[in-house]
Amino acid sequence: DVKVTQSSRYLVKRTGEKVFLECVQDMDHENMFWYRQDPGLGLRLIYFSYDVKMKEKGDIPEGYSVSREKKERFSLILESASTNQTSMYLCASSSGGAGTDTQYFGPGTRLTVL
Amino acid sequence: QQPVQSPQAVILREGEDAVINCSSSKALYSVHWYRQKHGEAPVFLMILLKGGEQKGHEKISASFNEKKQQSSLYLTASQLSYSGTYFCGTDGSGNTGKLIFGQGTTLQVKP
Numbered sequence: 609d610v611k612v613t614q615s616s617r618y619l620v621k622r623t624g625e626k627v628f629l630e631c632v633q634d635m636d637h638e639n640m641f642w643y644r645q646d647p648g649l650g651l652r653l654i655y656f657s658y659d660v661k662m663k664e665k666g667d668i669p670e671g672y673s674v675s676r677e678k679k680e681r682f683s684l685i686l687e688s689a690s691t692n693q694t695s696m697y698l699c700a701s702s703s704g705g706a707g708t709d710t711q712y713f714g715p716g717t718r719l720t721v722l
Numbered sequence: 723q724q725p726v727q728s729p730q731a732v733i734l735r736e737g738e739d740a741v742i743n744c745s746s747s748k749a750l751y752s753v754h755w756y757r758q759k760h761g762e763a764p765v766f767l768m769i770l771l772k773g774g775e776q777k778g779h780e781k782i783s784a785s786f787n788e789k790k791q792q793s794s795l796y797l798t799a800s801q802l803s804y805s806g807t808y809f810c811g812t813d814g815s816g817n818t819g820k821l822i823f824g825q826g827t828t829l830q831v832k833p
Contacts, residue, residue: 612763639819650724650809650825651764658819667822698763702819708752708771709819711811713763 611635612714614699620720627686629717631699638704640682641711642666642674645696654697657682689721723747725812727824734800734831742795742827744810753786753793754811754821757804764809768795800831 615630633640641656643666653666655674663674671693675683682701686693697717702709725746732740744753752771756764770786770793783796797804807828811821 641820643823648730648825650727651811651823652724653820653822656820664820666820704819708769710766710769711754711756711819711821713756713765715763 612699612701612712614697614714614717616717617715618718618720620722621686621689622722623690625686625689625721627689627719627721629684629686629697629699629719631682631684631701631714632680633682633701633712634680635701635703635712636679637701637712638679639702639709640676641700641702642672642682642684643698643700644668645698645716651698654684689719691721693719694721695719724822725810725824727808727810727827729827730825731828732830734829736802736831736833737799738831740797740800740829742797742808742810742829744793744795744812744824746791746812746814748791748812748814750786750788750791750793750812750814752813753784754813755782755784755793755795756809756811756823757806758809758826759806767808797829800829802831802833805829805831 642654643651657676699714700711755767758764807826
């Protein structure tokens, strides 16, 4: 079974703090994704990576950055957390660039910024 | 641009049928359907490809109208376990693996 794990299920941070969300997959997948999930807005892509050290902006990259130093690990960084970044963050991975690839999701991190 | 799903929410009794629609403003290579149960990660259900190929779930079916850039998910004889939020994800190119997800449809099946 494919396993995607995220470092925390729940996280509470203060405004202005630097926040790191970690994601690890164990299936040697090429692609990894970070989404933000908000009620009524669905899953919105923040960033994705198609190879180590390669990344591409998604639909809502502002206020976020990412790092992928190893194939299995993809980190989402909030440089200076703000209250409007309070949300559920989901990581996903898929095997390659084909349009038929299934995305496997982690359990999510619910981040609250106070 | 996000695909638009309809309805936003639906409540059913066990055994009833439901249809969830997904409409895109762009040409599509494939449509992917996922279900997310409360407190859990989204899980893959089905892929529909340009040209008519389908891969996925045994008890859930779907259609893909390439010309209309629309897909529909058919849930027949619904069971309690079908409850959750359904997302369609669209791929316009077929070569990046990147999906744009709709806003979700919440389905509640009651006994």
